[in-house]
Amino acid sequence: MYNHQEIEKKWQNNWRVNNLYLTGQDADKPKYYILDMFPYPSGAGLHVGHPKGYIATDILARMRKMQGYNVLHPMGFDAFGLPAENYALKNKVNPKISVAESIAHFKNQLEILGFSYDWSREVNTTDPNYYKWTQWIFLKMWEKGLAFESNEPINWCPSCKTGLANEDLEDGKCERCGSEVEQKPIRQWVLKITEYADRLLNDLDKLVDWEESIKEMQRNWIGRSEGAEAVFNLADTKEKVTVFTTRIDTILGCTYLVIAPENTLVASLKDKIENWAEVESYITSLKNITEIERTSASKEKTGVKLKGIKAINPFNGEEVEVFIADYVLNSYGTGAVMAVPAHDERDYEFAKKFGLRIKSVVSINGQIPFEGKAAFTDDGTLFNSGEFDGLASGEARRIMTNWLEENKLGKRKINYRLKDWVFSRQRYWGEPIPLIHCEKCGVVAVPEEELPLKLPDVESYEPTGTGESPLASISDWVNTKCPKCGGEAKRETNTMPQWAGSCWYYLRYIDPKNDKALVDSNLEKYWSPVDFYVGGAEHATRHLIYARFWHKFLFDIGAVSHDEPFTKLKNVGLIMGEDGRKMSKRWGNVVNPDDVVHASGADSMRVYEMFMGPFEQACSWNTSGVIGARKFLEKILSFAEVKNYQENKKIISLLHKTIKKVTEDIESFHLNTAVSAMMILANAIYDYRIKENASPITQSDFLDFIKILAPFAPHLAEEIWEQSGNQESIFVSLWPQYDKDLIKDENINLVIQVNGKLRASLEVAAEINADEAFALASQNDNVKKWLDNQEVVKKIFVPGKLLNIVVK
RNA sequence: GCCGCGAUGGCGGAACUGGUAGACGCGCUGGACUUAAAAUCCAGUUGUAGCGAUACAGUGCGAGUUCGAUUCUCGCUCGCGGCACCA
Numbered sequence: 001m002y003n004h005q006e007i008e009k010k011w012q013n014n015w016r017v018n019n020l021y022l023t024g025q026d027a028d029k030p031k032y033y034i035l036d037m038f039p040y041p042s043g044a045g046l047h048v049g050h051p052k053g054y055i056a057t058d059i060l061a062r063m064r065k066m067q068g069y070n071v072l073h074p075m076g077f078d079a080f081g082l083p084a085e086n087y088a089l090k091n092k093v094n095p096k097i098s099v100a101e102s103i104a105h106f107k108n109q110l111e112i113l114g115f116s117y118d119w120s121r122e123v124n125t126t127d128p129n130y131y132k133w134t135q136w137i138f139l140k141m142w143e144k145g146l147a148f149e150s151n152e153p154i155n156w157c158p159s160c161k162t163g164l165a166n167e168d169l170e171d172g173k174c175e176r177c178g179s180e181v182e183q184k185p186i187r188q189w190v191l192k193i194t195e196y197a198d199r200l201l202n203d204l205d206k207l208v209d210w211e212e213s214i215k216e217m218q219r220n221w222i223g224r225s226e227g228a229e230a231v232f233n234l235a236d237t238k239e240k241v242t243v244f245t246t247r248i249d250t251i252l253g254c255t256y257l258v259i260a261p262e263n264t265l266v267a268s269l270k271d272k273i274e275n276w277a278e279v280e281s282y283i284t285s286l287k288n289i290t291e292i293e294r295t296s297a298s299k300e301k302t303g304v305k306l307k308g309i310k311a312i313n314p315f316n317g318e319e320v321e322v323f324i325a326d327y328v329l330n331s332y333g334t335g336a337v338m339a340v341p342a343h344d345e346r347d348y349e350f351a352k353k354f355g356l357r358i359k360s361v362v363s364i365n366g367q368i369p370f371e372g373k374a375a376f377t378d379d380g381t382l383f384n385s386g387e388f389d390g391l392a393s394g395e396a397r398r399i400m401t402n403w404l405e406e407n408k409l410g411k412r413k414i415n416y417r418l419k420d421w422v423f424s425r426q427r428y429w430g431e432p433i434p435l436i437h438c439e440k441c442g443v444v445a446v447p448e449e450e451l452p453l454k455l456p457d458v459e460s461y462e463p464t465g466t467g468e469s470p471l472a473s474i475s476d477w478v479n480t481k482c483p484k485c486g487g488e489a490k491r492e493t494n495t496m497p498q499w500a501g502s503c504w505y506y507l508r509y510i511d512p513k514n515d516k517a518l519v520d521s522n523l524e525k526y527w528s529p530v531d532f533y534v535g536g537a538e539h540a541t542r543h544l545i546y547a548r549f550w551h552k553f554l555f556d557i558g559a560v561s562h563d564e565p566f567t568k569l570k571n572v573g574l575i576m577g578e579d580g581r582k583m584s585k586r587w588g589n590v591v592n593p594d595d596v597v598h599a600s601g602a603d604s605m606r607v608y609e610m611f612m613g614p615f616e617q618a619c620s621w622n623t624s625g626v627i628g629a630r631k632f633l634e635k636i637l638s639f640a641e642v643k644n645y646q647e648n649k650k651i652i653s654l655l656h657k658t659i660k661k662v663t664e665d666i667e668s669f670h671l672n673t674a675v676s677a678m679m680i681l682a683n684a685i686y687d688y689r690i691k692e693n694a695s696p697i698t699q700s701d702f703l704d705f706i707k708i709l710a711p712f713a714p715h716l717a718e719e720i721w722e723q724s725g726n727q728e729s730i731f732v733s734l735w736p737q738y739d740k741d742l743i744k745d746e747n748i749n750l751v752i753q754v755n756g757k758l759r760a761s762l763e764v765a766a767e768i769n770a771d772e773a774f775a776l777a778s779q780n781d782n783v784k785k786w787l788d789n790q791e792v793v794k795k796i797f798v799p800g801k802l803l804n805i806v807v808k
Numbered sequence: 809g810c811c812g813c814g815a816u817g818g819c820g821g822a823a824c825u826g827g828u829a830g831a832c833g834c835g836c837u838g839g840a841c842u843u844a845a846a847a848u849c850c851a852g853u854u855g856u857a858g859c860g861a862u863a864c865a866g867u868g869c870g871a872g873u874u875c876g877a878u879u880c881u882c883g884c885u886c887g888c889g890g891c892a893c894c895a
Contacts, residue, residue, distance in 0.1 A: 213889075216812050220891045227895080245895060258895090294893095301893075327893045337895045345809085346893050417894060537889080611833070613821055618888085622820070628833050673822070676832040683832085690849090751828050756876040758828055782862080796875055802827055806875050 002634050004601030008715040012114055020729055021116040024070030032069040033527050034061045035506055035566075037535025037543070038076045038123070040498075041102035043087050046109045047583050048591045048609070048621060049575035053534045055606045056572065056615055056671055058115045060532065062711035063666050065116070066735040072527055073116060074509040076123035077103050080131075081498025082160055082176045085429035089462065095429045099126060109593060113602045114714050116731070121512045125501025130508060131431040132452035133518050134500050137550065139434055139445050140557055146192045147423065149443065154422050156184035161463035163188050165422040165497065167542045186467040189433060189494060191421040193549050197222050198414075199563075200548055209568035211616070217540040223417025228401045229334060230410040232257055232311035235319055237272055241265065241311055244333030244415055247343065248404070249396035252385040253361035254338040255351065256321045257311045258303065260330035261286055266306075274308035279324065286326060294326050301327045301350045314409040315400070316386060325350060333415050341375065342368075348375035361385050362393060421546070423497060428461035428470045430495030438482035438489040447483050455495075469493045502543050503550035506530050506565060518559050525561050533566040536574075544569075570669055573617040575609070580620050591621055603713035604630040610671035610712060629675075633716055635682050636709065639689070639702060640720050648696035651684050652742060655701055659738040662708045671712075678709060699724065704736040751802035752777045754786040770797035777803055 015021060036057050039050065054075075061073035079099045087102075088095035103124065110117070123130055141147045155164040157174040163186055168175050193200075201222045204215045227246035234240060241257055259266055261283045273279055282304045286294065293299065303325025310319040327346055328337050341351035342360040351358055360368045364380040379393035388396050404410030424433060434446035434453045446453050456477045461470050471493040472478060482489035504518075510527045511519045535543075544566075551565040576582055577589025584590065596605045608629035613619040658681045665674035688696040697705075703724060710717035710730050721730040745766055750773060752760040760780045764773065774795055777783050783805075790807035797803050 213812060217890050220811070223891075223894065225894070243895080247895080299893085325893095327895095329894070332894045339895090344895070346895075349893090415894075417891080540890080608833095611820090617814095617821095619820065622834070624834055625820075632833085672820095673832085676822075679832055749828075753827085753876070756827095756874090761828060794875060796827090798827060802876090804827080804875055 002601075002630075002637050002716075004603065004715070005598070007719045008112070008114060008597075008602050011715045011718045012111065014718075015114075015116075015729070018729070020731060021073070021118050022120060023072050023074075023118045024065070026070060029068060029070045031072065031527055032061075032064040032532075033072040033510075033530045034064070034532045035073075035509075035530045035534070036075065037533070037539060038078050038502070038505060039106060040078050040081075040083060041099065041106045042083060043091070043098065043102055044585070045102075045105050046593055047575075048593045048596060048605070049583055051110070051113055051593060051605075052575055052609050052615075053536070053572035054110070054115060055113070055609050056570075056669060057532070057534050058606075059610070059671065059711040060666055060669075062116055062714065062731060063663070063735060065731055066707065066710075066733065068734070072121075072509065073118060074121040074123070075110065075115070075117040075119070076121075076505060076509070077106065077125070078498075078502045078505070079103065079124060079126045080430045080496070080501055082162075082425075082427065082429075083498075085427060085461070086160070086176065088429070095461070096126075112597050113593065113606065116714070121509050123505050123508045123512060125505065128452040128454050129513075129515060131501065132515070133508070134431050134496065134504070135434040135446075135451050135453060136448065136518065137504060137554070138431075138496065138500075139448070139451075141191060141553060142435065142445060144553075144557070146195065146553065148190055148192065149187065150190045151185055151187055153183040153185040154188055155181045156186065157181055160427070161465040162426045163422055163424065166419050167421075167499075167545070168497070186426070188422055189424040189435075189492075191423045191549075193421045193545075194416055194418055196549050196552055197224065197416045197418050199552055200418075200545065203548075203552075203564060207564060207567075207569070210566075211569060211571055214537065214540045214544065214569060214571060217537075218545060221418060221541040221545065224414060225417075226412075226414050228397070228404060228410055229413045230314055230338065230404055232314060232320075232338070234269075234272075234322075235310040235312055237269070239265070239269060241322070241336050242334045242410075243336045243338045244413060245338055247340065247393075247397075248400045249379075249382060249388075249391075249393045250340040250343045250361055251313065251315055251338060251400065252382075252388070253340040253342045253359045254313055254320060255341060255357040255359055256323055256339045258323045258325045258328045258337050258339050258347075258350075259306075260328040260335040261324045261326065262330040263324075263335040265336070266324055269306065269309060272308055273306050275304070275306075279304050279306060282324065299326075301325060301346070301353065303327070303350065303354070305354075314404065314407070321356070323350075323354075331419070332417070343375055343377055345375045345377060359384065421549075423500070424494035425497050426465075426467055426469045427463050427495055428455075428458060430497065431455070431500055432471065433492045433494050433496060435492040436480060436482060436489045437492065438485060438487060440487055441482055441484045441489075443492075444482055444484050444489070450483075453491075469495055471495070499543060499546050503547045504554070506533075506547075507554075507560065518554070521561075528560060529562045529564060530566045532568045532570070534570050534572060537571040571616050573613075573615065573619065575612070576618060576620045578621050578623065583621075591623075596626060600626045600630050601633075601715075603633055603716045607633065607675055607712050611675040613672055615669050615671055632675075632679050632682060633713055635686055636706075637716065637720065639682075639685055639695070640723060642695045642697075642699045642702060644694040645698055646692060646694040646696060648688060649746075651681075651688060651696040652701065653745065654681055654684055655697060655705060656738040656742040659704065659708055659736050660743060663735070663738075666711065675712065678705075678712075681705065706730065707733060707736050748800055750776075750800075752780065752783055753802060753804040754783065755806055756804060759783050759786050766800055769799075770795060770803070773797060773803045774805070777805065 034057050036054050061071050065071045084099050085095050088098045157164055157179050159177045159179040174181055201224055225246050227244055228248040229242050229244050232241045270276055303323045306322045309322040311322050312319055339347040341347040341358045343362055361382060361384045362380040363383055369376045382388050382391045382396050401412050432453050432455055436444045438444050456474055458470055458474055478491050480489055480491055507519045511523045547565055552563055554560045555563040579589050581587050604626055608626045658677050661677045662674045685696060706717050706720050717730050747763050748766045750762045750764045760783050792805055793808050794806040
């Protein structure tokens with residue numbers, strides 16, 4: 001009776017043939033740009049969790065279309081980068097070919113779910129016409145000095161044989177393959193994202209429609225900390241050590257300095273360090289343990305004193321000892337800290353171990369909390385601090401920083417945990433970096449008219465591990481002429497990282513075929529910014545930071561009209577396996593959407609996935625839940641024949657309430673309650689039909705119900721719509737409006753409480769007043785029982801809701 | 809350790825700005841149909857006591873505010889996520 005396979009195939013064909021989902025272009029309509037994070041096509045295909053976000057955006061996009069918006073709802077594929085390349089290597093197939101296959105497979109899996117994407121705007125980050133503009137943006141950054149060459153040690157994955165950005169690590173391991181990452185100096189291109197750190201942080205406050213959790217993750221990731229740099233001159237040398245601290249107010253409690261072992265300063269003091277042999281062997285010993293072990297807070301701190309080296313406290317001229325120790329990181333701040341064991345837990349621990357002096361300088365009400373037992377790290381009042389005695393910590397920080405600046409012994413300083421973006425990969429499958437190295441002219445850009453600089457075919461795309469990409473072996477590609485002087489020159493052979501292409505793809509959808517400009521400015525002004533963006537939370541500190549960074553840069557050069565790309569952001573919660581674990585081949589708990597669509601239908605799967613629970617929340621798949629969704633659709637299909645209409649005010653009112661609720665719930669992405677509201681309506685209609693053998697609503701009211709169901713179950717809705725004699729698609733019809741008067745109830749259930757406990761529930765007219773309610777309640781047997789011989793102290797009446805009678 | 813989020817029946821979850829806790833779905837129990845099963849349909853389903861009306865308890869734990877608390881405040885416990893020797 002409900003032949004989902006036939007219905008779904010029929011309508012998917014119909015929509016395609018009629019180009020139903022081409023982006024609206026009516027000049028007099030408002031726009032709505034609703035975007036999914038585009039997938040990274042892998043060989044494995046989609047599991048049922050992937051489409052959850054796509055279903056939700058599809059529902060909103062379809063409703064917006066019916067509400068009369070020009071809707072931009074596109075889809076594409078992000079396909080450069082390590083996963084695709086590693087898959088290709090493993091299966092000994094050219095990534096170009098394997099990626100094309102994966103995309104075809106993904107697209108097919110998406111199509112059978114009945115999405116309303118405008119496929120005419122599909123983008124593919126590996127298409128030269130696309131990456132032409134990825135390269136163009138890179139060149140603009142390079143021109144502005146935001147892309148620079150560096151030889152600093154960076155994260156190196158020994159298995160993927162490439163440098164990685166901080167964002168590519170998980171617990172100090174390569175996010176792709178799980179290998180321990182080493183620190184290795186290689187020549188690399190770096191993007192100065194730190195130059196945008198403050199804006200990336202501050203502008204989060206403007207993003208009122210982003211989930212707080214994501215903004216918090218970005219704040220953590222950027223990790224701004226405000227403090228001061230202070231200069232400690234070294235006694236008997238011309239050298240000095242600059243330290244970064246957020247607690248300059250405690251500097252008079254500084255009893256020693258600690259320098260990171262890798263800090264180049266250490267080697268430069270070689271001749272002055274009396275125990276150099278000991279120092280050197282300590283530094284060597286640290287190379288044998290991994291970064292994760294070394295920086296684990298639970299590990300006991302180690303270190304070595306630099307004998308013969310003394311540092312001078314800029315505030316009081318006191319000489320303090322200098323150590324190198326594993327607990328100070330070279331990569332943060334200045335790679336050196338002042339140690340105040342009385343007021344810093346780590347310094348306290350280290351000082352205890354090495355028997356170093358502990359000097360308190362902050363007290364609270366004249367007391368020093370935990371003195372002799374632990375560090376006191378809160379703010380308080382200064383003492384033992386000379387002219388600064390008596391100042392509150394906060395005040396002291398301001399005054400003492402000023403003092404440093406006046407005496408040229410330091411300055412105000414803001415540090416970020418965020419690091420510049422290591423942007424080159426020593427791999428094949430990425431956008432070639434469009435730069436040329438000329439011996440005479442230095443680094444020269446590939447001229448804009450020569451873009452795209454195409455990724456050449458290569459015999460072996462195995463990574464070399466030498467710090468050069470496989471492109472380096474193609475001499476007729478590498479060797480070129482300098483665009484400036486015409487002399488012999490070599491191309492840059494590093495490629496861009498996986499995240500490059502996704503930094504601006506949402507702009508390409510606006511103007512997908514443009515080869516004259518990144519995006520036409522009129523189109524950009526019309527469609528930007530993205531109104532609603534949906535994707536996984538795992539992109540919080542990767543894609544979403546990178547894209548905001550690029551977008552702000554594009555804004556600065558006038559290429560886009562807004563300084564933030566995504567107005568509203570929602571995260572889709574994971575769908576776990578039936579066993580509660582993440583879906584994975586390893587657990588054998590992967591559910592393939594193709595199977596679900598085949599057995600129960602795309603519409604049932606769509607309804608079920610929305611009904612499972614709150615959109616942002618993770619939840620487990622439950623196969624019998626799909627059956628429940630299907631039963632609901634079958635029930636609705638059974639109403640299609642309206643027989644024997646009998647007006648029923650309650651059900652008409654319920655219909656209008658449901659229209660209101662579903663509209664609002666789609667808007668706010670409370671899709672689970674939208675489905676349940678429709679189930680309640682369906683149940684009410686069903687019960688009426690069974691009991692009265694009549695339809696409680698008219699054909700036209702029923703079709704309004706089908707319209708609000710349509711975004712959820714588009715195929716079934718079209719079928720019922722067509723069977724009712726409509727020629728055009730239901731999705732070109734207008735979204736129903738609810739009638740305010742009809743959703744008002746004539747009668748309500750008035751709750752009667754005695755001393756806050758429910759004693760009765762009376763059906764009364766909605767406009768009943770307190771006295772009438774009390775009179776009615778007093779007649780109720782059960783209420784009488786509770787009021788018997790009691791003095792009524794107070795009556796609380798909430799119109800339309802309840803009467804609470806308080807007795808003594 | 810710091811920051812954020814969460815905890816409601818057997819399960820997923822619902823409850824608007826403090827006002828009937830458990831909507832809706834799954835599962836389960838009983839019944840109808842059937843030679844039988846599946847499917848379908850009907851009834852029930854927080855716990856305890858009671859034939860029942862009803863009563864008491866109940867939203868992680870302990871306090872508090874209130875006529876009234878799943879909802880607000882304070883103090884915990886557990887779980888999830890992010891950051892983490894970041895100075």
